Amino acid sequence: MGxxxxxxxxxxKYWHLRTVLSEALDSEFSVGEILPNERDLxxxxxxxxxxxxxxxxxxxxxxxxxxxxxxxTTVAPPxxxxxxxxxxxxxxxxxxxxxxxVDCVLAVPPAGVAAALETGAEEPVHIVRRSRVFHxxxxxxxxxxxxxxxxxxxxxxxxxxGSARARAxxxxxxxxxxxxxxxxxxxxxxxxxxxxxxxxxPGAPVLVVTTxxxxxxxxxxxxxxxxxxxxxxxxxxxxxxxEIHHGPERQAS
Amino acid sequence: MGxxxxxxxxxxKYWHLRTVLSEALDSEFSVGEILPNERDLxxxxxxxxxxxxxxxxxxxxxxxxxxxxxxxTTVAPPxxxxxxxxxxxxxxxxxxxxxxxVDCVLAVPPAGVAAALETGAEEPVHIVRRSRVFHxxxxxxxxxxxxxxxxxxxxxxxxxxGSARARAxxxxxxxxxxxxxxxxxxxxxxxxxxxxxxxxxPGAPVLVVTTxxxxxxxxxxxxxxxxxxxxxxxxxxxxxxxEIHHGPERQAS
Numbered sequence: 001m002g003x004x005x006x007x008x009x010x011x012x013k014y015w016h017l018r019t020v021l022s023e024a025l026d027s028e029f030s031v032g033e034i035l036p037n038e039r040d041l042x043x044x045x046x047x048x049x050x051x052x053x054x055x056x057x058x059x060x061x062x063x064x065x066x067x068x069x070x071x072x073t074t075v076a077p078p079x080x081x082x083x084x085x086x087x088x089x090x091x092x093x094x095x096x097x098x099x100x101x102v103d104c105v106l107a108v109p110p111a112g113v114a115a116a117l118e119t120g121a122e123e124p125v126h127i128v129r130r131s132r133v134f135h136x137x138x139x140x141x142x143x144x145x146x147x148x149x150x151x152x153x154x155x156x157x158x159x160x161x162g163s164a165r166a167r168a169x170x171x172x173x174x175x176x177x178x179x180x181x182x183x184x185x186x187x188x189x190x191x192x193x194x195x196x197x198x199x200x201x202p203g204a205p206v207l208v209v210t211t212x213x214x215x216x217x218x219x220x221x222x223x224x225x226x227x228x229x230x231x232x233x234x235x236x237x238x239x240x241x242x243e244i245h246h247g248p249e250r251q252a253s
Numbered sequence: 254m255g256x257x258x259x260x261x262x263x264x265x266k267y268w269h270l271r272t273v274l275s276e277a278l279d280s281e282f283s284v285g286e287i288l289p290n291e292r293d294l295x296x297x298x299x300x301x302x303x304x305x306x307x308x309x310x311x312x313x314x315x316x317x318x319x320x321x322x323x324x325x326t327t328v329a330p331p332x333x334x335x336x337x338x339x340x341x342x343x344x345x346x347x348x349x350x351x352x353x354x355v356d357c358v359l360a361v362p363p364a365g366v367a368a369a370l371e372t373g374a375e376e377p378v379h380i381v382r383r384s385r386v387f388h389x390x391x392x393x394x395x396x397x398x399x400x401x402x403x404x405x406x407x408x409x410x411x412x413x414x415g416s417a418r419a420r421a422x423x424x425x426x427x428x429x430x431x432x433x434x435x436x437x438x439x440x441x442x443x444x445x446x447x448x449x450x451x452x453x454x455p456g457a458p459v460l461v462v463t464t465x466x467x468x469x470x471x472x473x474x475x476x477x478x479x480x481x482x483x484x485x486x487x488x489x490x491x492x493x494x495x496e497i498h499h500g501p502e503r504q505a506s
Contacts, residue, residue, distance in 0.1 A: 014456070018442075054456075061458060062440075063439070183489050185486065185489075186316070186482070186485070186487065187440065187458055187460065189311050189314045189315055192268060207440065229440040233437045233438065233439035234438045234439065
């Protein structure tokens with residue numbers, strides 16, 4: 001079932017159990033259903049509790065299961081396809097932007113961000129915090145770093161803080177001509193503040209999308225966006241908004 | 254150090270330790286260096302072994318540390334930026350393709366793949382296995398599913414198997430006019446065969462990139478590519494080949 005005849009590789013016990021459990025999820029359980037407890041499951045499949053837990057962790061990593069303290073383990077709904085903007089000519093805050101500004105502060109960014117922005121080591125930049133909600137659920141949190149030189153006409157008196165300030169900064173940014181953007185995605189772990197916003201524990205696996213916005217020959221803004229890895233699949237390219245429900249890699253094992 | 258003043262959130266102990274350890278890695282250790290053993294590290298930071306292990310797991314997830322049985326825990330080199338093709342007009346196997354064909358079989362694909370390809374439930378398709386090597390290291394493994402209807406002029410007698418067969422299938426594919434492609438990336442776990450090829454244990458976290466190649470109004474081929482999540486960051490968009498060493502999210506916590 002579901003294996004190709006490409007080659008045969010010996011599998012560890014937890015991995016075999018993961019495959020068997022995955023097939024059981026497809027055939028016997030529906031989305032949202034609570035699984036039997038670990039003792040009963042271990043007995044049913046004739047494995048040690050430790051092996052069962054390893055297999056459950058795998059399926060959680062793959063987004064098949066959700067484990068919540070006090071509730072138990074439930075069958076997860078299919079991941080949601082979330083478009084990662086690849087429109088080369090749109091600044092953050094442009095019309096149709098899926099992100100909502102939450103806050104804005106002036107602060108010294110982390111060293112890696114300062115290096116990418118080519119700002120001085122102790123030079124404060126505008127840090128806009130935004131959040132992205134999809135079907136009523138927070139799916140991503142973003143810190144957007146904007147050097148003062150990218151928004152030279154911004155005045156301090158107009159909207160000194162909060163989301164109004166964030167909007168003012170983004171409005172000023174539109175005055176620069178955007179030359180292009182780079183995107184990168186990698187595995188990361190949720191920082192404490194992001195975790196809280198995304199309703200996860202600190203350290204939960206996340207997909208980190210870093211975007212450099214290029215203008216006047218340099219990096220004019222840098223976005224670090226943290227997406228829930230358990231519920232999101234990121235779509236990009238031609239038709240970035242297409243949702244592929246129940247992606248094929250799910251059955252590819 | 255490295256925290257913004259956006260908001261203050263109480264952190265679990267392992268998360269605080271992760272931050273302290275991360276700073277120690279920056280200031281005291283160099284890439285490839287072996288960390289002191291767990292007992293010594295736990296003593297130095299005044300934490301329980303279990304807390305230490307949780308923090309080390311976080312840093313491994315973030316690609317800062319590598320843990321190998323028999324070697325110990327070493328400081329990982331920066332992740333490698335690997336371009337995920339977003340060239341809308343290139344088939345797999347086009348000149349400059351970074352992937353190397355390894356094998357090709359005719360087999361029934363997993364149900365999810367068959368649904369995406371709109372092939373019959375028990376209809377075999379060409380499954381091309383390819384691998385991607387970067388600086389001498391395998392970084393990704395791919396299964397490329399191609400229905401027989403996408404390569405109608407392929408003959409069985411020419412190159413019956415292996416990489417020659419894979420090349421013959423890809424060559425035939427170029428005859429179709431490519432209309433576009435969709436990409437999606439999500440977190441997954443390495444299947445046993447991929448894990449072996451990528452030198453990981455089955456179930457290790459991977460980034461799964463699914464690409465649908467669209468031609469004659471339908472999905473003419475489907476690629477499921479598995480990238481090592483510990484060593485890779487995937488770049489896409491404008492200048493997909495740009496490598497951002499030591500990405501800013503690493504210091505963003």
